[in-house]
Amino acid sequence: MTADLRPLDAEAAVVGSILIDPRCLPAVEQLLRPEDLALEINRVIYRAALSLRRGERPIDPVLIQEEVERQGAKLETAYLLGLMDNTPTAQNVEAYAKITRRHSLRRALDKLCDGAKQAAASGEPGEVLAGLARDAVELQREGVTDDLIRPDEALMAFYNHRDAVDQGKSKGCVSTGYRDIDLILGGGMLSSGMYILAARPGMGKTTLALNIADRVAERTGPVLFISLEMDVEQLVAKRVARLSGIPANRLLMGKLSEQEYAKMAQAAGKLEQVPLYINRKPGATVEQIEALARRVPGLALVVVDYVGKVSPNESSYRNSDRYNYMTEVSGDLKTMARSLRLPVLVLCQLNRASEGQKDKRPQLSNLRDTGALEQDADGVIFLYREAYYNPEGRPLYEPEPMEVILEKNRHGPTGSCELAFSMAVSKVTAISNDPREAARKYFQTEPLPEQTKLEV
Incomplete structure (x- = not known):
């Protein structure tokens, strides 16, 4: 000790x-x-x-x-x-x-x-x-x-942060890779921030988190993806499906043609160059997650899928009630984000309470039985798909709207955006490729001036 x-x-x-x-x-x-x-x-x-x-x-x-x-x-x-x-x-x-x-x-x-x-x-x-x-x-x-911390020390810490941003050494945040989500977040996920991505099971949490993780790994830096629910083979199948267009269930269990094998190999070759690291063991405490994170040089983001499977660091809480258990884990994850000075994206499964509401879109009150998650989080993001509740007549292999709702934002306004969700191939894409249109829709303002540029 x-x-x-x-x-x-x-x-x-x-x-x-x-x-x-x-x-x-x-x-x-x-x-x-x-x-x-x-x-x-x-x-x-x-x-x-x-x-x-x-x-x-x-x-x-x-x-x-x-x-x-x-x-x-x-x-x-x-x-x-x-x-x-x-x-x-x-x-x-x-x-x-x-x-x-x-x-x-x-x-x-x-x-x-x-x-x-x-x-x-x-x-x-x-x-x-x-x-x-x-x-x-x-x-x-x-x-x-x-x-x-004395007042002068606090101000110096802020000015050092501001200098790093001005000199391009730090952006102060990490882009999700989705322009529309970054707009409602105010630029991206704040360094040292903890963000909750919550929805009902099967709504698309892991798919969106994997898409974000790959985009961050490709554009910003290495990502650690802690999967406590899916085996690594299932995660890789989702990633290969997105790039190859071959449904994930066929990649895992079906018979593939020669052409599909070629597509699979091409997708695998691309993913081999993407610095996304996955945990080997099926269980982990926050302490163990932080130890893994410190082993990845230049780490940009940690994703935890999902919070209900994380074990608290202190063994005394393992036999405690659910509320205290989640409170302990939430506090540990927030401390880890601050210690690593990295954003931590934490997936959370919502209970059935939202399904009893007339408007089934999740609300912050649906997080109330999950300990201090809502209080600790810098941002709470909910997912909602109408087709989840009305699947009849929906073509299986066609994209459908996915609503991304920022219900809490400690450092800015809240809002929502819409993405296209393709369940079969585990793909989430922007509906519009025009950043000016997306900005106008979100801010509900007059058209932006011509010199305004936003990353697609």
């Missing part, structure tokens, strides 16, 4: 975590100052990593060693390698950092007590008490720096 780590082991694990996964450095920097590390060699390595980050340079053991030597210190390669070998994972780095910080405060408290004892032996009691009170308040203030 991390709580049982000795002080020097904990700080070694902090530095080792930075070496094996530099992406954890921002989280460490919020918790630790270099002077919180007891060993000078560890302070030197930590300072070098911070210096590289502030200089917007890559962070790896070779560059850290070079930076240490540039600053006039000596760092043995064997020590660096030892730190990396003895750190099993960077996943627990925040726990290591908190242990290190706690022991740093204890050292400072010991020093304060020793100094007060010496001063009390010869100094004026009133002056000693005043000095002790002043030092104690300062030490107490330092003890909560990891929990409080």
